[in-house]
Amino acid sequence: MPKLGMEPIRKAALVNATIAEIGRTGSLDVTVSQIARRAGMSSALAHHYFGGKEGMFLAAMRHVLTLYGAEVRGALAVARGPEARVQAVVHASFSPANFRREVIGAWLNFYVMAQTMPEAARLLDVYQRRLRSNLRHGLRPLVGPRAATVAEALAALIDGVYLRQVLVRGKADRAGAVETVLGVLAAELGRGART
Amino acid sequence: MPKLGMEPIRKAALVNATIAEIGRTGSLDVTVSQIARRAGMSSALAHHYFGGKEGMFLAAMRHVLTLYGAEVRGALAVARGPEARVQAVVHASFSPANFRREVIGAWLNFYVMAQTMPEAARLLDVYQRRLRSNLRHGLRPLVGPRAATVAEALAALIDGVYLRQVLVRGKADRAGAVETVLGVLAAELGRGART
DNA sequence: ACGTTAATTGACCCGTCAATCAACAAAAAA
DNA sequence: TTTTTTGTTGATTGACGGGTCAATTAACGT
Numbered sequence: 434m435p436k437l438g439m440e441p442i443r444k445a446a447l448v449n450a451t452i453a454e455i456g457r458t459g460s461l462d463v464t465v466s467q468i469a470r471r472a473g474m475s476s477a478l479a480h481h482y483f484g485g486k487e488g489m490f491l492a493a494m495r496h497v498l499t500l501y502g503a504e505v506r507g508a509l510a511v512a513r514g515p516e517a518r519v520q521a522v523v524h525a526s527f528s529p530a531n532f533r534r535e536v537i538g539a540w541l542n543f544y545v546m547a548q549t550m551p552e553a554a555r556l557l558d559v560y561q562r563r564l565r566s567n568l569r570h571g572l573r574p575l576v577g578p579r580a581a582t583v584a585e586a587l588a589a590l591i592d593g594v595y596l597r598q599v600l601v602r603g604k605a606d607r608a609g610a611v612e613t614v615l616g617v618l619a620a621e622l623g624r625g626a627r628t
Numbered sequence: 629m630p631k632l633g634m635e636p637i638r639k640a641a642l643v644n645a646t647i648a649e650i651g652r653t654g655s656l657d658v659t660v661s662q663i664a665r666r667a668g669m670s671s672a673l674a675h676h677y678f679g680g681k682e683g684m685f686l687a688a689m690r691h692v693l694t695l696y697g698a699e700v701r702g703a704l705a706v707a708r709g710p711e712a713r714v715q716a717v718v719h720a721s722f723s724p725a726n727f728r729r730e731v732i733g734a735w736l737n738f739y740v741m742a743q744t745m746p747e748a749a750r751l752l753d754v755y756q757r758r759l760r761s762n763l764r765h766g767l768r769p770l771v772g773p774r775a776a777t778v779a780e781a782l783a784a785l786i787d788g789v790y791l792r793q794v795l796v797r798g799k800a801d802r803a804g805a806v807e808t809v810l811g812v813l814a815a816e817l818g819r820g821a822r823t
Numbered sequence: 824a825c826g827t828t829a830a831t832t833g834a835c836c837c838g839t840c841a842a843t844c845a846a847c848a849a850a851a852a853a
Numbered sequence: 854t855t856t857t858t859t860g861t862t863g864a865t866t867g868a869c870g871g872g873t874c875a876a877t878t879a880a881c882g883t
Contacts, residue, residue: 437850439860459743461655464840475862480842538743544736544794548654557795586785586808593788599739600752613781620815632880634830659870670832675872 444482444492446472451493456535461490461542487550494543494556497536501560504528505567518571519587519618522564526591527610534605537598564588575622583621590614639677639687641667646688651730656685656737682745689738689751692731696755699723700762713766714782714813717759721786722805729800732793759783770817778816785809 450472454463465486469479483489508521508528530536546553568584576583594613598605645667649658660681664674678684703716703723725731741748763779771778789808793800 437859443860460740461657465842466840476841477843477862478860481861486841541736541739541743544791545655545740547795548733548736554795561792561795582808582811586812589788589792589808590781590785590812591788592791593784593786596739596787596791597756597784600742600749600756613777613784616777617781617785617812617816620818621812623815632829638830660872661870671871672833672873673831676831681871 440482443472443474443478446474447479447482447489448493448496451489452497452539453535455493455542456533456538459538459541461545465489490546491550491552491556493539494546494553497539497543498556498560501525501531502563504530505563509567512571515571515574516622519568519575520615522567522571523587523591523611523614523618526564526595527607527614529607532598532605532607532610537595537605540595541599561588564591579621586621587614587618590617635677638667638669638673641669642674642677642684643688643691646684647692647734648730650688650737651728651733654733654736656740660684685741686745686747686751688734689741689748692734692738693751693755696720696726697758699725700758704762707766710766710769711817714763714770715810717762717766718782718786718806718809718813721759721790722802722809724802727793727800727802727805732790732800735790736794756783759786774816781816782809782813785812 447468450468451463454468454471455461464476465479466476468489469476472479479489483492505522505525508525509518512518512521525531543553543557547557548554565584565588568587569580572580572583572587591614594610598610642663645663646658649663649666650656659671660674661671663684664671667674674684678687700717700720703720704713707713707716720726738748738752742752743749760779760783763782764775767775767778767782786809789805793805
């Protein structure tokens with residue numbers, strides 16, 4: 434029963450289903466049919482809208498990156514002062530939306546994609562650049578010329594803490610993640626961190 | 629022309645070929661035939677020795693982990709004093725052997741495996757535990773009760789820096805990696821880090 | 824010599840999957 | 854009403870990949 438104006442709805446459904454399936458299986462070893470079935474349509478329609486599996490993967494990646502970007506911008510908008518800006522980035526990175534098992538699994542596989550799909554590599558590169566840039570801006574007034582170095586370290590730390598959650602069974606540990614990163618931040622700011 | 633005592637040689641060749649192929653394609657999307665061809669034998673023989681693809685992946689993972697473990701032990705053996713111990717772990721983690729593109733790609737995919745293969749998850753867990761434990765022992769005399777927390781952070785940072793190399797085109801940046809981690813260590817030790 | 828065992832492979836089976844296509848349904852336009 | 858555009862799918866195809874097996878070759882022990 435074809436309704437009109439289905440394209441955006443179907444595309445959105447497919448993108449969500451793609452993320453969900455990648456998260457569920459923990460790998461890129463998902464079939465177009467699985468994704469399409471979860472999104473409530475035939476695999477042929479998925480091909481129709483995205484031209485192929487790769488297109489679906491990239492769309493899913495763009496979507497996750499867009500959500501993350503929005504979350505960061507939102508957090509930065511209400512941050513008062515440089516230190517609050519850095520903390521805002523950290524909190525956004527580990528926000529409930531980005532810290533679901535599905536999404537973590539998806540991220541991991543984006544890195545895998547980046548090894549073979551140039552467009553995926555480009556997208557990840559944009560993410561990393563933005564992350565470092567955001568951190569630098571907050572850090573400059575705090576640590577001056579060391580801002581670039583510290584931003585580099587914090588960015589890597591965020592990714593590392595994120596990666597670590599892959600192995601955690603059950604709910605991922607948001608509070609612990611934030612604490613770890615902020616602990617390093619505190620040390621870099623020259624004050625001793627709390628236990 | 630069957631020679632005797634081929635088993636260990638063939639197994640070793642297959643393990644190396646597995647790592648090489650995973651590194652080359654950047655994904656687990658490698659066929660048994662590809663691996664076997666690179667190792668100079670038929671795919672049937674690969675199945676004969678490892679029982680299947682999964683067995684080959686796990687063997688490759690064990691091998692990488694073993695090499696890494698040996699490297700760490702070696703570095704620790706000659707380390708004088710607590711701080712040197714921590715630095716030894718860092719240097720070993722980013723040693724030339726572990727920092728080749730192939731191996732980095734392999735590591736990334738081990739995390740992917742861990743999401744579906746319990747044995748892979750177990751192996752990675754052992755690695756992470758050992759890494760944290762080694763760091764803690766070196767850190768205890770330096771930061772006392774904060775050793776556990778700092779070890780956690782350094783371990784995550786090491787993994788994050790490692791992950792980051794996935795996107796670097798060309799040779800991975802060993803010196804920069806070490807510097808980033810040691811910079812954070814210096815900050816945690818309460819001295820200001822160098823630029 | 825001779826049977827036993829390790830090494831080794833080509834051919835094959837069975838399943839799967841991405842992609843295509845022809846065809847149909849419904850709404851919009853003419 | 855006819856035509857066009859958009860939405861939709863079942864069926865099909867062509868390729869490929871993991872795993873199995875029967876059969877072959879050579880070394881070894883006796």
